[in-house]
Amino acid sequence: MRRLKYQLKNIRRDKLCLLTFLLPIVVGALIRALPALNFQAMNEISFGSVQGDLSEEMSRWLQDSGNLTEYENVKELKAAVNDPATQLIGVLRAGNGLRVFLSGDEFEMYRTIGETLPQLYEKRADRAVFSKKVIPASEDFDGMKSLLIVITLVTAMFMGCTFNSMNMIGEKEDGVSLVNQILPMDARTYIFQKLALGCIGGIASTLATAFLCVRILPRQMAFLFLLVTLSAYFASLIGLLIGHFSSGMMAGIGCIKIIMILFLAPPIVFYLLTPADSLAYRLSYLFPSSAAFYGLMGLLNGQGEKWLLHLGILFAHAVFLTIVSKKAIFAS
């Protein structure tokens, strides 16, 4: 225990580790501070028109369904529609109706909206009788925001690998690891300490971020804690491997960059693109971060039914990597 305390003291002086520890917390605080409106506007449809072209009724009708921006002339409107970063739909007046133009690179959703907009406008007076039942989104549900929160949390969890790998590489470069070899400390203790270092760092950073930006119910607490612990343990093992096998700081940073991309990108992509019962979605559980990601997403959306599955998959990953890394480290 006293040795672990020394390790923690040692890492406290390391500014890089401190920064990676604080970074997710700062980002979490920023996300919490951002007004929800900002994110919603990104999901809304954007229309563009030319000043003074549309009648008041048309403008109002468009503004009921999305955000309308006015441009000074047709040329500017065309440039805005053409801007590859936006999905803007250009709307002009054609007699009593609307005329639409697109840039041709839109997602199918916006292309369909644009192509059918004049017909929708013609039918605006159509009053078929429907009763309406809209289930409101839960109070703080904001799809974009929860996605950002989960990305931050998963990053924090897997940042755990930077703590111990950077620490180990630093020791290697300073010659501490050579000194360690003649000290009466066996490899097992050394590995255990470095593992604990990454694990504690990852857990603390993630939990601090989670408490900042997620409203957690008491009954979810145990699930969150287990999820975070397992992922942090996994990340810490990865960190141990990186620290053990990379020769210098540069190679270490390169490895961490690739690992972070590999861990973060697949779950986001699969979550957004594939339906939950497809084969691709199930295959994505081969990435350990997927289970953590889906579990957290479920937690935020209030659908916690699959928590046992997610924990089980994470546990299996952790056990598997423990065996593999034990073999790899002791073999070399």
Add this chain to the structure above:
Amino acid sequence: MNGFSYLLKKDLKMMLSGKFFLLAFLSLVLYSAYINLVYVRLEQGRYPVYVCDPNSRTAANLAYISKAESRRELEKACADRTSVGIDFTAEKSEIYMLSSGSEKTDHYREIWGKAVLTGIENTKTKTVGLYDKEEKSRREITAEFLFFELSAVGFLGLASILFKEKQMGVIRVHGILPVRKSVFILSKLCVFLFSDLLFTALLTGINVGVSDSFMILPAALLQAGILSLIMALIGLICAALLPDFKQFSLFYLVLAVFITTPVFLAGQTGISWKWLRYHPMHHLFTAMKSAYFGASAASVLYYVVCLGAIVLLFCGAVGALRREAAREG
């Protein structure tokens, strides 16, 4: 001149031994795999409309409509917060949906659902753009990855070499050699410029397609060269001034997160902040992106400023190196 070629050879060797090319190659593979397997396939479909109509009260085969067998199935299909459900089982027909969180979007979904029921035709709409969706996404993401790789990673590469040389005492030796500081820097810049340009050509060729690349590359290589020179020089100055690699990577983290993130966000989502035009990286990013979209991008002023910045940074780098050599004795 002889000395210069030796310096070049030495820098190339250092890059090889630092596994720089291996890392760049891995990044190339990773980026290309992501673009071709994932990014190009990203699609946001239209709002699905599910109709539960066991008694056939509406026309059965309208466009854009999916059938739901029961109310339960309808509710399940609508759980994704984008679908619109229309239920004809009860006496009074009902629109059922889960709110997407935005009132405007919900309103649109409602009128879309109703309009689809009365029949809607797919009309051709005028398009004003030059590219279809796939071409656009390929060009867009290639420009963004390239920008990221050059600004964040190129910066790191040069610094890591300089730190290694510092450790080995190369700078101390150079202090007494009859080689000018500017030549020392120039050889490093050349090597990195060459590798960055190669990376640009490969990334563009693989992901945009070879024939389109010939149209894009002249402009893209120019922008990549400017970016590469600026970032390499900044990396060199930082590496000369900061005492060890750890402090340097701290600085790198700050740079990568706080300097490139706003630029990316603005590029991907079209949000524009007023202060963004005072962000120098934003202009470099815009120029890079317009190179990929064949737009006559930057003004003469932009090139003048870039050239000025490169010259200034070069002088700064020579100064920093001289100071470092003096300190090392």
